[in-house]
Amino acid sequence: MNRAENIDRLANETFDLCIIGGGASGAGCALDAALRGLKVALIEKTDFAAETSSRSTKLVHGGVRYLEQAFKKLDFAQLRQVRHGLEERRLVLQNAPHLARPLGLLTPVFSWWEGFYISIGLKLYDWISGLRRQGGNEQAKLPSSRWLTRQEALKIMPGLSPNIHSAVLYYDGLLDDSRYCLALIQSADEAGAVVANHLEVVGFQKNAHGKLVAATATNQVQSGQSFEIKAKQFLNCTGPYADPIRMMANPRLSPRIRPSKGVHLVLPADILNSEKAMLIPKTRDGRMVFAIPFEDSLLLGTTDEPYSDLEKEPILEGSEVDFLLETLQPFVARKIDKTQIRAGFGGIRPLLQSTNPQITKFPNRQTRSLLRDHEVERDPFSGLISLLGGKWTTYRIMASDAVDSVYDDLNISATCQTGNHRLVGAEGFTPDLWKKLRVEFGFDEDICQHLASKYGGRARIPAALAAGQPELSDRILPNFPFLKAEIVYAVRAEMALSIRDFLARRIRLEFIDWDAAKLATPVVAKWMGNELAWSAKEQAVQTSAYVTLLDSFMERSKRT
Ligand SMILES: Cc1cc2nc3c(=O)[nH]c(=O)nc-3n(C[C@H](O)[C@H](O)[C@H](O)COP(=O)(O)OP(=O)(O)OC[C@H]3O[C@@H](n4cnc5c(N)ncnc54)[C@H](O)[C@@H]3O)c2cc1C
Secondary structure (H helix, E strand, C coil): CCHHHHHHHHHHCEEEEEEECCCHHHHHHHHHHHHHCCCEEEECCCCCCCCHHHCCCCEECCCHHHHHHHHHCCCHHHHHHHHHHHHHHHHHHHHCCCCEEEEEEEEEECCHHHHHHHHHHHHHHHHHCCHHHCCCCHHHCCCCCEEEEHHHHHHHCCCECCCCCEEEEEEEEEECHHHHHHHHHHHHHHCCCEEECCEEEEEEEECCCCCEEEEEEEECCCCCCEEEEEEEEEEECCHHHHHHHHHHHCCCCCCCEEEEEEEEEEEEHHHCCCCCEEEECCCCCCCCEEEEEECCEEEEECCCEECCCCCCCCCCCHHHHHHHHHHHHHHECCCCCHHHCCEEEEEEEEEECCCCHHHHHCCCCCHHHCCCCEEEEECCCCCCEEEEECCHHHHHHHHHHHHHHHHHHHCCCCCCCCCCCCCCCCCCCCCCHHHHHHHHHCCCHHHHHHHHHHHHHHCHHHHHHHHHCHHHHCECCCCCCCEHHHHHHHHHHCCCCCHHHHHHHHCCHHHHCHHHHHHHHHHHHHHHHHHHCCCHHHHHHHHHHHHHHHHHHHHHHHCC
């Protein structure tokens, strides 16, 4: 993961495959293609997982909602989607157990009938997931669903409203999305892919037949220089931004992505006071909302609204805060209000617009009813292959389909190897790793648990860095388990280049606590600046730009 060396290779070598976009789709494709033996380049405009892939609800799921739709509409394609999601759920948990784990979700109901209806649906969900067929490690196995009495539910989740009738408990997976993406990138790098972040594709070069032969990339940091990356094939994995790349390759293509904004807000975890999550089965606009325990906080989301200005970051707005709090309030005992919000974030779903004329005829149709599956498109004129749509849970199967298409085009064959490929950090990880770290390094319990859950079997590297240099063994902030050594490690081993790369996507602090992220900024700027040779002026500019950004998030979430 040496960016300078990689940029040199990107500029001077020719690749079999150049992947554009370093989110779940691109990272999954890079690992798949590199393991099959292709010479792969991957370039990402900002940071790995900077867009949708760090802004998800973090569920690894088959989609209980799709199951309901499948039966209500007798739609077997939706049923197939659920089955694929459930098969992939097992592999996501199995291949990086430090970053993904089983999660119990409680669905509170207010009547016997509602409980009966939901528990039948969730039994069916259990059945489709084929519990008995689940091989792999113990961590990847999920318990069956259960209908709980009110007393049982309140015991598991003391923050629940006592007005509920009962609750149904079922299981899915929870992943740290941006770190999972980073583990895919690191695994691709170790399999031979040449990866670089903060490198934007701004154009293509074509041969006399109009076929793509090179991508022009601009370095977004330091020099701002542009250069060409030569490859036999180009794979567009830019998620919600796929259409601009498709049209850059061939202006005659018509749009396929219908971007949809979804936001989450972050509340203190003691509102539910449980390690389980809550599923609210129906909001006033007929959707599901989740309250998910994540990093000692509670994520509440999401929304689903059409989004058009892709140049602008999707930000949590005050009106969205009101909607989500109103939705949660009847399900919890405590009064909740805006003053309890710690952070929030928005993401853009790369929903795939069907070519079905019925859908294009109704441009205002609700985005939630659009097709959510993925598609691999090949433009016969430019040769660009685009991986469109999909969800985090199915990234591996999406990547496999896309890389199969690349192989078809190259007229060679090789089978997908990712099914049982353990990601970086999975080797050497056991649930009691943190205890071993405590014995070896003597750090506090919360620090050891944090290091084990973020770096898995590689946790000894940042731990040893801290142990070897006393000032790096300090916490970045007194009430959080993050060490200064992690800043240095993130620059040296994880290609972090900005304060936001570190606070948002390496340790997730921006996603759970804006005030804390502001307090951490000068410390991060100092240590990152040392590593990246920032001048005092550069440090000040980076610090002020990031703090201004956080202030704008806070201000927008409070607007009425
Ligand atoms: C609110 C919300 C909640 C969700 N919850 C879940 C969930 O719980 N479970 C689940 O399975 N899925 C969930 N999803 C879906 C899932 O997050 C996405 O399907 C997935 O992250 C998309 O990944 P991607 O790589 O295709 O896109 P992205 O993550 O957006 O990656 C595309 C990348 O391409 C880069 N890029 C763009 N243009 C260029 C360029 N010119 N040059 C180089 N790079 C470029 C971007 O910077 C970006 O990093 C959710 C999505 C949203 C929005």
